[in-house]
Amino acid sequence: MVPPSATSTPTRATRTLSTAEERREAILTAAMPVFAEKGYHAAPTTEIAKGAGISQAYLFRLFPTKEQLFTAVIERSRERMIETFTEAADRAEAEGLDPTEQMGIAYADLVGSDRDVLLVQLHAHAISAYMPAAREAMRNCFAALYSLAEERTGGSPEELKAWFAEGMLINVLTAINAEQVDQPWARSLTDIEGDCFNQ
Amino acid sequence: MVPPSATSTPTRATRTLSTAEERREAILTAAMPVFAEKGYHAAPTTEIAKGAGISQAYLFRLFPTKEQLFTAVIERSRERMIETFTEAADRAEAEGLDPTEQMGIAYADLVGSDRDVLLVQLHAHAISAYMPAAREAMRNCFAALYSLAEERTGGSPEELKAWFAEGMLINVLTAINAEQVDQPWARSLTDIEGDCFNQ
DNA sequence: GATATGAGTGAGTAAGCAATCACACACAAG
DNA sequence: CTTGTGTGTGATTGCTTACTCACTCATATC
Numbered sequence: 001m002v003p004p005s006a007t008s009t010p011t012r013a014t015r016t017l018s019t020a021e022e023r024r025e026a027i028l029t030a031a032m033p034v035f036a037e038k039g040y041h042a043a044p045t046t047e048i049a050k051g052a053g054i055s056q057a058y059l060f061r062l063f064p065t066k067e068q069l070f071t072a073v074i075e076r077s078r079e080r081m082i083e084t085f086t087e088a089a090d091r092a093e094a095e096g097l098d099p100t101e102q103m104g105i106a107y108a109d110l111v112g113s114d115r116d117v118l119l120v121q122l123h124a125h126a127i128s129a130y131m132p133a134a135r136e137a138m139r140n141c142f143a144a145l146y147s148l149a150e151e152r153t154g155g156s157p158e159e160l161k162a163w164f165a166e167g168m169l170i171n172v173l174t175a176i177n178a179e180q181v182d183q184p185w186a187r188s189l190t191d192i193e194g195d196c197f198n199q
Numbered sequence: 200m201v202p203p204s205a206t207s208t209p210t211r212a213t214r215t216l217s218t219a220e221e222r223r224e225a226i227l228t229a230a231m232p233v234f235a236e237k238g239y240h241a242a243p244t245t246e247i248a249k250g251a252g253i254s255q256a257y258l259f260r261l262f263p264t265k266e267q268l269f270t271a272v273i274e275r276s277r278e279r280m281i282e283t284f285t286e287a288a289d290r291a292e293a294e295g296l297d298p299t300e301q302m303g304i305a306y307a308d309l310v311g312s313d314r315d316v317l318l319v320q321l322h323a324h325a326i327s328a329y330m331p332a333a334r335e336a337m338r339n340c341f342a343a344l345y346s347l348a349e350e351r352t353g354g355s356p357e358e359l360k361a362w363f364a365e366g367m368l369i370n371v372l373t374a375i376n377a378e379q380v381d382q383p384w385a386r387s388l389t390d391i392e393g394d395c396f397n398q
Numbered sequence: 399g400a401t402a403t404g405a406g407t408g409a410g411t412a413a414g415c416a417a418t419c420a421c422a423c424a425c426a427a428g
Numbered sequence: 429c430t431t432g433t434g435t436g437t438g439a440t441t442g443c444t445t446a447c448t449c450a451c452t453c454a455t456a457t458c
Contacts, residue, residue: 017424017435037329041241045416055437060417115328122325128375129318130236138375139385146384157387161368164388168367169360176327176337185345186338188356189363216405216454244446254407259447405454415444424435 024062026052031073036119040070040127040134067133074124074137077117082144084110089152100153100163107167108192111174122175223261225251230272235318239269239326239333266332273323273336276316281343283309288351299352299362306366307391310373321374 018026030051034043045066049056063069088106092099111118121141128135149160169189173179178186217225229250233242244265248255262268287305291298310317320340327334348359368388372378377385 015425020435023435039238039240039325041238044414046414054435056416057418057438058436061436064417066416119325119328122321125371125374126238126318126321126325129314135375139377139380142375142377142388143382143384146388157390161388161390162361162364165361165364165368168371169364172324172367175324176334176341178338178341181338183342185342189341189345189360191356191360214455219405222405243444245444253405255446256408256448257406260406263447265446399458401456401458403454403456405452407450407452409449409451411446411448413445416442418441419439420437421439422435422437425433426431428429428431 020062023052023054023058026054027059027062027069028072028076031069032076032116032120035070035073035123036116039123040066040131045069067131071133071137073120074134074141077120078137078141078144080114080117081107081110081141082148085145085148085152089148100149100155100159103149103152104163104166108170108174111170115174118171118174122171219261222251222253222257225253226258226261226268227271227275230268231275231315231319234269234272234322235315238322239265239330244268266330270332270336272319273333273340276319277336277340277343279313279316280306280309280340281347284344284347284351288347299348299354299358302348302351303362303365307369307373310369314373317370317373321370 027048031043031048034048034051037043045059046056048069049059052059059069063072084106085103088102089099091097092102121138124134124138128138146160146164149155149163153160153163155163173186173190179190226247230242230247233247233250236242244258245255247268248258251258258268262271283305284302287301288298290296291301320337323333323337327337345359345363348354348362352359352362354362372385372389378389
């Protein structure tokens with residue numbers, strides 16, 4: 001297919017081409033759910049390109065390798081988490097609530113409602129042992145989240161560690177849909193009353 | 200290649216063929232590191248078959264689909280963990296040590312030294328959202344580990360939850376090699392003094 | 399020996415994959 | 429109107445993949 005063009009006059013008011021930056025954004029948006037569902041290796045770049053409304057050839061012009069695209073997606077999911085935590089901390093501060101608790105709740109909400117962010121993280125964890133670029137991206141993610149949590153909660157290292165551990169548990173339990181399992185282990189582990197900072 | 204046969208006389212003492220069960224074991228042993236390194240989708244069955252010393256065709260006779268092979272590998276890594284925890288609990292009991300702490304240490308040792316067990320778990324976590332068989336296997340894994348931990352530590356639900364959370368954190372930090380990172384977040388999170396049951 | 403069953407393979411098949419290349423069109427500036 | 433640059437594509441390439449099929453050999457039982 002040829003790029004869409006105005007039928008009569010391609011006047012200056014109507015642009016038919018997007019900027020590369022807009023396309024890059026569209027690609028990331030399309031890539032997130034595909035990587036989330038299928039992981040790095042099984043995610044076809046054709047499917048991502050189709051989702052972004054461009055050809056596969058152009059995708060490879062904007063992201064020269066699939067690996068670069070994947071790490072960009074990891075970074076984007078990091079940004080989502082940072083936003084979520086920042087908003088929760090702001091809200092806690094404004095309403096005089098405990099920031100640690102509010103940030104924890106906000107995180108559980110985020111990964112519960114936006115599975116893509118969560119699943120991209122999990123795939124990145126698994127692949128990072130043998131993919132240096134992903135490992136680097138994950139380390140940066142931890143670094144950013146840790147310093148944010150440190151600043152906004154003022155917690156001790158022990159508290160921060162417990163808070164992160166809780167987050168990692170939420171990740172896995174959400175991935176396997178533990179809250180829908182009617183068994184003792186699932187009920188206990190998903191019980192929000194039992195967390196490290198909320199009792 | 201033709202299956203190996205004794206040159207002169209194939210007498211009853213020397214068997215040239217293995218039993219299917221032996222082959223199945225060999226396949227699982229060969230499959231573990233391949234799935235660990237590459238994840239489900241990127242792990243070639245040809246490579247696994249070669250590692251097990253059989254043809255790919257015979258692999259598919261013993262495990263009709265790749266998915267069945269993968270879930271068998273998940274179960275095998277669960278067995279490894281169960282063994283590790285059981286031994287640690289026995290040792291703790293014999294020497295009068297805290298079982299919770301000993302099991303935690305044993306786990307950190309396990310995933311630190313045998314990366315395959317860890318990485319198979321992480322890949323399974325990530326894939327389980329869209330692969331029911333893996334999800335089921337992971338749930339069974341949690342169920343088994345939870346009841347074991349409950350029995351052997353006698354901990355409260357809150358303690359068990361914190362213990363599992365700690366384990367999930369160890370997983371991720373081990374995957375990204377956090378202990379080799381010389382930054383505040385990495386030092387704090389990998390600090391073994393700061394865990395939930397060891398202070 | 400004959401015969402049945404299980405162990406084991408070589409050689410495919412059909413599909414899907416990342417990445418490339420030569421080329422077309424849109425737009426802005428002289 | 430032309431020229432340069434950035435946006436965009438169709439077609440292809442070379443490779444890998446899970447899975448199958450027709451077949452051979454080993455072993456055990458009668």
